[in-house]
Amino acid sequence: MFGYIVKRLLGAIPTMLLIMIAVFALIHIAPGGPFDNKRPMPAEVRANLNATYHLDEPLLVQFGYYLSGVVQGDFGPSYKFKEFTVTELIGQAFPVSLKLGISALIIALLVGVPAGMVAALKRDSLLDLVVMSTSMTGMVIPTFVLAPIMVMVFGVHLKWLPVAGWNHGALPNMVMPVIALSLPYVAYVARMTRGSTLEVLRSNYIRTAQAKGLPMRLVLFRHALKPALLPVVSFLGPAIAGIVVGSVVIERIFGLPGLGRYFVDGAINRDYTLVMGVSIFYAALLLLMNIVVDVAYTFLDPRVKLK
Amino acid sequence: MNQAVLQIENLRVTFNTPDGEVAAVNGIDLNINTGDCVGIVGESGSGKSQMFLAVMGLLASNGAVSGSVCLMGQELIDLPVNRLQAIRGNQVAMIFQDTMTSLAPHLRIERQLSEVLEVHRGMSRTQARAKSLEMLQAVRIPEAEKRLRQYPHELSGGMRQRVMIAMALLCDPQLLIADEPTTALDVTVQADVLDLFDELRRELGVAVVMITHDLGVVADICDSVAVMYAGRVVEQGAMREIFQSPQHPYTQGLLRSTPRVDSPVATMVEIPGQPPNLLAMPEGCAFRERCAYAMDLCASQRPSLASADGRPQRSKACHLNQLEAMSR
Ligand SMILES: Nc1ncnc2c1ncn2[C@@H]1O[C@H](COP(=O)(O)OP(=O)(O)OP(=O)(O)O)[C@@H](O)[C@H]1O
Ligand code: SF4
Numbered sequence A: 001m002f003g004y005i006v007k008r009l010l011g012a013i014p015t016m017l018l019i020m021i022a023v024f025a026l027i028h029i030a031p032g033g034p035f036d037n038k039r040p041m042p043a044e045v046r047a048n049l050n051a052t053y054h055l056d057e058p059l060l061v062q063f064g065y066y067l068s069g070v071v072q073g074d075f076g077p078s079y080k081f082k083e084f085t086v087t088e089l090i091g092q093a094f095p096v097s098l099k100l101g102i103s104a105l106i107i108a109l110l111v112g113v114p115a116g117m118v119a120a121l122k123r124d125s126l127l128d129l130v131v132m133s134t135s136m137t138g139m140v141i142p143t144f145v146l147a148p149i150m151v152m153v154f155g156v157h158l159k160w161l162p163v164a165g166w167n168h169g170a171l172p173n174m175v176m177p178v179i180a181l182s183l184p185y186v187a188y189v190a191r192m193t194r195g196s197t198l199e200v201l202r203s204n205y206i207r208t209a210q211a212k213g214l215p216m217r218l219v220l221f222r223h224a225l226k227p228a229l230l231p232v233v234s235f236l237g238p239a240i241a242g243i244v245v246g247s248v249v250i251e252r253i254f255g256l257p258g259l260g261r262y263f264v265d266g267a268i269n270r271d272y273t274l275v276m277g278v279s280i281f282y283a284a285l286l287l288l289m290n291i292v293v294d295v296a297y298t299f300l301d302p303r304v305k306l307k
Numbered sequence B: 001m002n003q004a005v006l007q008i009e010n011l012r013v014t015f016n017t018p019d020g021e022v023a024a025v026n027g028i029d030l031n032i033n034t035g036d037c038v039g040i041v042g043e044s045g046s047g048k049s050q051m052f053l054a055v056m057g058l059l060a061s062n063g064a065v066s067g068s069v070c071l072m073g074q075e076l077i078d079l080p081v082n083r084l085q086a087i088r089g090n091q092v093a094m095i096f097q098d099t100m101t102s103l104a105p106h107l108r109i110e111r112q113l114s115e116v117l118e119v120h121r122g123m124s125r126t127q128a129r130a131k132s133l134e135m136l137q138a139v140r141i142p143e144a145e146k147r148l149r150q151y152p153h154e155l156s157g158g159m160r161q162r163v164m165i166a167m168a169l170l171c172d173p174q175l176l177i178a179d180e181p182t183t184a185l186d187v188t189v190q191a192d193v194l195d196l197f198d199e200l201r202r203e204l205g206v207a208v209v210m211i212t213h214d215l216g217v218v219a220d221i222c223d224s225v226a227v228m229y230a231g232r233v234v235e236q237g238a239m240r241e242i243f244q245s246p247q248h249p250y251t252q253g254l255l256r257s258t259p260r261v262d263s264p265v266a267t268m269v270e271i272p273g274q275p276p277n278l279l280a281m282p283e284g285c286a287f288r289e290r291c292a293y294a295m296d297l298c299a300s301q302r303p304s305l306a307s308a309d310g311r312p313q314r315s316k317a318c319h320l321n322q323l324e325a326m327s328r
């Protein structure tokens, strides 16, 4: 187990390197630079700035500087927010994104799994129909359409919830962003759980469990639950990635001070180090989560061996 | 002295399908007494499994059952589910063919065994574990202690089937239904498992139903046999007699298509043709289309199961009289 995790972490290094090269290349290919203000600045000042940030050196050398910093945990200073390092900015913003993402994921599982199971157990009933059609709707409406509608209805007209803002993560401020972020995942998890539950209920070992005279409660919770959840667990990896990306959109719509905002602002301002930092952070997070999910999977399915 | 364990009367099993009603079991009577070992033989689709899934109350949700099934004098049809649950795995147990998929892949053998005792006998975890271990040893599983901690995929097919047998016998049931218990196993393992069945049923006095499509497999261990075709019993009697002098043309065909130890495999002959469509059962004898002896009468009138040779223990459903059958 420990060996497996070390192996996976080491295996992630080349991936990370490739991602860094790609992001570095892309942002430098994009026209403009971090100090292209609307007001032109004196040539000496610009030369000075470029020298401080090594922008006058060849790209490869710049990348070398950057890489050696990253290895030491230093993502460099932000070009835009000059009084902060990128590490500090990520440190401030990540808790916001994390709280948002984890809440959305928990809602997706807490609502999606039971809804899917109930739909499967009461197959073809009215309840099943309601779950299935609601989830279909939830899956096809894009977040950037749904979120503004929610803001209009619950924020502007009904005035039940704040229109935007974080307010230190107060519950009323969280409600709409979390719901908007989680909805497609609630829907997807519900459909997936329904499908896998139906399949498990048709399986031979459930027939065996019933032939043994086990009460329904045991048949469902001991024999059916775990196997029915396996596809959901596999889906968690991609779901985490999706929620991270989705939160970039949500954070902008609701004006939340999360990583997504820095990601977008950084790109617009050509804040090289900030974009690089946030991208690397996202990538590392995703790779890590995939390892966590793979390890978690083996606890559910003894047939899967880590190697 | 021979107490009735299972009495089936006019059992019918039908399935609602988009194409119409499928009659998988179409009016069967069967009696099983203590100590009996009865073979149920027939081609694939003849209704063998559904008949006994109906006994267990485990039909698919589109299935419906009518008739009467009495286990130790208690009517099982339309019994409330919680009463059925108390009987299943306790008084009557059933084991299945595909051991890989019939055991829960994510639960240790110990869990799958001991839960039966916890539910039916109210045993504690430790008591149940001890009894489970004993049972694994009784079905001659090597290193039983270790097996308890293992998962099904870590066991061989033969061992998994022994686990299934052990699981079925935990509560000393009066009736054990084995649905093709050896079909998925290697030939050598097959013989071992059949020997085990024979030994256990003699030791424990449990009545056994052996479902198979291969008469040869159960010839040695069953005392009597019922041959099924298209949801009905077409011939019934003592195993030895039926094996030696089958009277129904279908049984004769089955025997010819059975590989026998004492004859080269090359002489195996499949019965030509297909079983009838259960959605639109023909009038008359269901075997007519495939029968070499079919007469006019066979097309108009369905033969009913009646005693053959003038003996109540031996019956067949065929218009052919005995003399003609003998001169096949
Ligand atoms: N849920 C169902 N819906 C419709 N038809 C069904 C259903 N279950 C079984 N049947 C039909 O009932 C018939 C009898 O099936 P059964 O499983 O009893 O066959 P069998 O004799 O056990 O054959 P096998 O040797 O293949 O196990 C088959 O024709 C099958 O297609
Ligand atoms: S009743 Fe007729 S068709 Fe049916 S098995 Fe006998 S001889 Fe053949």
Ligand SMILES: [Mg+2]
Pocket (backbone or CB within 6 Å): B048, B049, B050, B179
């Ligand atoms: Mg069958």
